[in-house]
Amino acid sequence: DAGVTQSPTHLIKTRGQQVTLRCSPISGHKSVSWYQQVLGQGPQFIFQYYEKEERGRGNFPDRFSARQFPNYSSELNVNALLLGDSALYLCASTPPGTWNEQYFGPGTRLTVT
Amino acid sequence: AQSVSQHNHHVILSEAASLELGCNYSYGGTVNLFWYVQYPGQHLQLLLKYFSGDPLVKGIKGFEAEFIKSKFSFNLRKPSVQWSDTAEYFCAVIADYKLSFGAGTTVTVRA
Numbered sequence: 001d002a003g004v005t006q007s008p009t010h011l012i013k014t015r016g017q018q019v020t021l022r023c024s025p026i027s028g029h030k031s032v033s034w035y036q037q038v039l040g041q042g043p044q045f046i047f048q049y050y051e052k053e054e055r056g057r058g059n060f061p062d063r064f065s066a067r068q069f070p071n072y073s074s075e076l077n078v079n080a081l082l083l084g085d086s087a088l089y090l091c092a093s094t095p096p097g098t099w100n101e102q103y104f105g106p107g108t109r110l111t112v113t
Numbered sequence: 114a115q116s117v118s119q120h121n122h123h124v125i126l127s128e129a130a131s132l133e134l135g136c137n138y139s140y141g142g143t144v145n146l147f148w149y150v151q152y153p154g155q156h157l158q159l160l161l162k163y164f165s166g167d168p169l170v171k172g173i174k175g176f177e178a179e180f181i182k183s184k185f186s187f188n189l190r191k192p193s194v195q196w197s198d199t200a201e202y203f204c205a206v207i208a209d210y211k212l213s214f215g216a217g218t219t220v221t222v223r224a
Contacts, residue, residue: 003156033212042117042203042214043157056210090157092212100145100164100207104157 002027004105006091012111013081021076021108025093031055032074033102034066035090043090049074050094078110086112115140115208119215127223128196134189134218136204146187147205147212148178157203163187174198196224 005024013019025032031050035043045058049068068074072093078085088109092102120135138144148160161172168180178189187204199222204215 031210033210035212040216042205042217043212045211045213048210058211099210101159101162102207102212103159104149106156 004091004093004103006089006105006108008108009106010109010111012113014113015081015083017081018077018079019081019110021078021089021091021110022073023076023091023093023105024073025091026095026103029093029095029103030072031094031099032068032072033092033094034074034076035092036060037088037090037107039087046076081112083112086110115206115213117204117206117213117215119204119218121218122216123219123221125221125223126194129193130222132189132191132194132198132220134202134204134220136187136189136215137185138187138204138206139185140206140208142208145207146178146180147207148172148176148187148189149203149205149214150200151203151217152200160189160202194220194222196222198222
């Protein structure tokens, strides 16, 4: 079975630009979470979506937004990029019937110059 | 809000040595605890989890962890490491659907 997939793998953007990252959950998983992992630190929670509704939001500015589509895939958008947004962005999906297990994708490496 | 503290940033050891990584959490509710591993070039993988019951939990690849409620700890152990255990290890606690991770411990196993 395919795991969580994310695209693109790598991305280079300039300060002030906008970026969209994509995630497809494991088949049958209806919940998607987004995390930011800065080099040398653990992942930090950004958002969780379940059945297209935002269920939780971490301590990130409004420049960060996300949505979930009817097929349960998700997009993370970041506007007005800052150098500090350079990080690995991870997507995780949660199996139905559980709320506390998350399976991670390979991530998108975003570099802001 | 919950938080996780990992004691060691970088651990270097030889093959066949024993490994123990410390993890303390801060959370007032019922805890669900995890250890994740990130091998070089690979994505985060679940090593083991504790939800309830036996405080000694066994995971994949010979790892185990012990939940000690009185110490707010969830330490990871492996009796004899292999070169292939070289990776970054993250302790995490979940509350309100959010995983909170520690900063991670880089483990380097020398052959």
